[in-house]
Amino acid sequence: MAIKVLFSAPDGQFARYRAPLSQAFEAAGLTVDLAEDHAPEETDFIVFAPGGQVSDFRPFTRTRAVMGLWAGVESIVTNRTLTQPLARMVDHGMTRGMVEYVAGHALRYHIGMDGHIVNPDHEWAHRTTPLAADRPVTILGLGALGAACAETLAQLGFPVTGWSRSPKTLDNVTCLSGQDGLHRALEGAQIVVLLVPLTAETENVLDAAALARLAPGAFVINPGRGALIDDDALLEALGSGRVAHATLDVFRTEPLPADHPYWSHPRVTVTPHVASETRPVTAARVIAENVRRAEAGEPLLHLVDRDRGY
Numbered sequence: 392m393a394i395k396v397l398f399s400a401p402d403g404q405f406a407r408y409r410a411p412l413s414q415a416f417e418a419a420g421l422t423v424d425l426a427e428d429h430a431p432e433e434t435d436f437i438v439f440a441p442g443g444q445v446s447d448f449r450p451f452t453r454t455r456a457v458m459g460l461w462a463g464v465e466s467i468v469t470n471r472t473l474t475q476p477l478a479r480m481v482d483h484g485m486t487r488g489m490v491e492y493v494a495g496h497a498l499r500y501h502i503g504m505d506g507h508i509v510n511p512d513h514e515w516a517h518r519t520t521p522l523a524a525d526r527p528v529t530i531l532g533l534g535a536l537g538a539a540c541a542e543t544l545a546q547l548g549f550p551v552t553g554w555s556r557s558p559k560t561l562d563n564v565t566c567l568s569g570q571d572g573l574h575r576a577l578e579g580a581q582i583v584v585l586l587v588p589l590t591a592e593t594e595n596v597l598d599a600a601a602l603a604r605l606a607p608g609a610f611v612i613n614p615g616r617g618a619l620i621d622d623d624a625l626l627e628a629l630g631s632g633r634v635a636h637a638t639l640d641v642f643r644t645e646p647l648p649a650d651h652p653y654w655s656h657p658r659v660t661v662t663p664h665v666a667s668e669t670r671p672v673t674a675a676r677v678i679a680e681n682v683r684r685a686e687a688g689e690p691l692l693h694l695v696d697r698d699r700g701y
């Protein structure tokens with residue numbers, strides 16, 4: 392009998408995912424009936440993104456797992472009706488997109504590209520740019536995305552320090568953990584990248600005290616979640632020059648309200664939550680692998696720990 396997989400995501404997503412998912416299920420040797428309208432009591436698995444038709448999981452009595460299309464799960468883990476196992480998305484395509492975004496903005500700041508791109512007075516000024524080896528970078532979060540970014544920035548020559556909840560070892564990256572580790576990771580950092588998930592523990596991780604530890608004139612890149620930053624403290628640090636510039640991709644309210652000071656701030660680049668998105672072809676393979684595992688009685692990949700919140 393065909394495995395019934397319900398697709399629940401905002402309008403338009405099914406058209407993007409239908410063919411890649413069907414191909415991935417077939418390649419995994421699975422016979423799947425993929426639809427947007429399976430009856431809850433007949434649904435075996437749910438492919439899920441917030442904003443689709445499903446928000447109450449209680450009627451899904453036979454559903455064996457919910458497989459998120461997003462890496463961040465802060466809006467799902469708090470849903471008390473969700474008692475089924477929840478897997479989040481770890482997608483090679485999304486990881487590569489994030490590496491490109493972070494490396495691009497880090498290099499932009501490092502080389503001082505803005506000064507050449509916006510040069511209304513046609514100033515012919517030679518400024519010596521330090522080498523990457525002289526520009527310490529700190530990445531908060533060493534998970535699927537943070538570790539990949541750390542590895543690439545280290546390959547470019549930056550001295551990279553990473554911070555995670557549990558102790559880690561990564562080649563060419565100084566890995567720190569815990570509160571003391573956070574202080575050491577931020578001390579003197581010239582570029583800080585936020586890639587921790589949003590949880591009760593990480594909200595406002597970049598507050599006034601944390602910003603005060605950065606090197607004067609540091610750069611902030613936030614593709615994590617908006618609430619990781621204390622916005623008032625960042626605006627203050629931008630005003631004082633403690634932070635020279637910030638690239639912000641995620642915000643407490645999205646879309647960023649038209650009157651938010653970030654939009655018009657000369658030292659802020661706003662990108663509209665585009666740092667990296669789930670790529671249907673690579674993500675479909677991850678979902679198919681998890682359905683195959685569930686069918687074979689094997690542990691699922693990328694399960695969310697509800698207590699940790701990610």
Ligand code: NAP
Nearest residue numbers: 462463532533534535536555556557587588592614666667
């Ligand atoms: P992940 O694999 O779960 O990694 C999270 C990392 O953060 C882990 O290293 C984890 O430590 C660390 N961490 C969690 N809580 C911590 C704490 N209290 N103190 C210190 N470290 C902590 O997540 P991911 O796939 O890399 O994704 C990270 C985030 O990126 C997502 O949650 C999402 O919000 C964001 N994101 C944004 C976009 C975008 O387009 N802007 C796209 C995708 C994802 P351990 O290693 O010890 O567990």
